[in-house]
Amino acid sequence: MSSTISIADDAGTRTITLNRPERRNAMTLEMQDELIAALEGAVTNRCRVVVLRGAGEAFCSGLDLQALHNAGTESARDYRADAERVARLFRTLYELPVPTIAAVHGAAIAGGAGLALFCDFTLAVPAAKFGFPEVRIGFIPALVSVFLALQIGDKRTRDLLLTGRHFDAAEAHRLGILNEIVAPEALMERAKALSQTLVANSPESLAATKLLMATQRKPWIDSAIALAIEASVRARETEDFREGLAAYLEKRKPVWS
Secondary structure (H helix, E strand, O other), X not given: OOOOEEEEEEOOEEEEEEOOHHHOOOEOHHHHHHHHHHHHHHHHOOOOXXXXXXXXXXXXXXXXXXXXXXXXXXXXXXXXXXXXXXXXXXXXXXXXXXXXXEEEOOOEEXXXXXXXXXXXXXXXXXXXXXXXXXXXXXXXXHHHHHHHXXXXXXXXXXXXXXXOOEEEHHHHXXXXXXXXXXXXXXXHHHHHHHXXXXXXXXXXXXXXXXXXXXXXXXXXXXXXXXXXXXXXXXXXXXXXXHHHHHHHHHOOOOOOO
């Protein structure tokens, strides 16, 4: 039984809930593996739509840096395995043959923002917050850059990734990475209504449409992901990353070399 997510299948829709509310649903390696399995399992179980949501106050606060620190992974092989896992998660989400909906009721940060914004449809409450703050801790938003650039272009991607700033639902909507802003009390009802609209469509046509769009971009994505994995590995080996991680865990400002 899953320990980091919960899964509910109903009327053709699989709802996957990130279930580490005490850690603001921060992703561990285990959660990433379970998310990949749950997404692939939706296809195996003939689900027609996948809805992603978070338990507690946040949607997902990104990678669990405390868990990363506790894991004690220090080799390039470990760094590469971690990057390849994230790449597989984002790619599985992007290329899944069934439509995906993110229902964002709170903060979606770093990799959590990737989970939310790389779904086919993203719904969020007005108070939802997004951001890619990796540069603030000496890391790089390598893999999110691949899919974010596809959605909003180079100039806007540079703005969000180089500043590392947080942005609200209204700005996400203006950027075109958020489909709808929904009142908090209506969020899951709206996700359900959208899911029912999608379930009514031809499953073969939906899958073929998603495959066509993914295939059109495949050569670029293949190359971009390979470059992103290498960049991620190199970033994990830098003094800035070690200092940034230590500063984050010690709740102080980093002192860059």
